[in-house]
Amino acid sequence: MSTVQSVERTIAILKILSKEPKGLGITEIHQKVELPKTTVHRILSTxxxxxxxxQDKETTRYKLGMYIVNLASSILENIDLRSIARPYLEQLRDETNEVIHLCIMENDEVVYIDKFEGNQRIRISSSIGFRAMMHCTGVGKVLLAGMDETKVKQILQRKGMPKFTKNTITDPDKLLTHLDSIRNYGCAIDEIEHEEGIRCMAAPVCDYQGEVIAAISISGVADKVTTERIEKELKAKILETSRSISNALGYNTNF
Incomplete structure (x- = not known):
């Protein structure tokens, strides 16, 4: 048996055990992987x-060991969101020629942790480290849409909902309804709600557990980032990018 074949068989057994928290007996494993019992036993022993x-001494069932957790923890601790997201965001910038942002939430605010400039004739007033409120930005609304209603209400109560433009949503109930539509639509649109003349659309980034941990956005002058362009081009591009980044972080389910 080749080394590659041994590795493939080992991975197959680990994958099966990962789906069985109560464990499996050697006969069950042998049936699922369709390998001889002697081969399965040899791999399990290693x-x-x-x-x-x-191996549970009472039931004789095999389960994943805690060292798997140690390995996974080491990977998770060393994940650098910016480094992982950067090539995808640069590609999105090149495809759209608009400003691309990567944001997280900190202390109930949006924090811009990366920015990629397009060939804008008007500069957008964001920068790395820039902070903004959540209720009036595309990235903020996407992050809020990933939370339950109780947490959203707590944030709104702590931070308030000041008006930045005539389009800013300042009523909590209207925002909660709006967040439902974002969840259904898959992304959020800042309809010139935070900065005059600037329209933005944002999509979520999920971690390996499916939790929304960040948001990405496409921002530009409103006469370039039009509603028509969003529907025909930008929505598909930003959702594809958000899925790619989420998959790179270990999230394997489409959203």
């Missing part, structure tokens, strides 16, 4: 040696 698999 995995046990390195604490990747454990």
């Amino acid at each position: 995995l046990q040696k390195y604490n990747l698999v454990i």
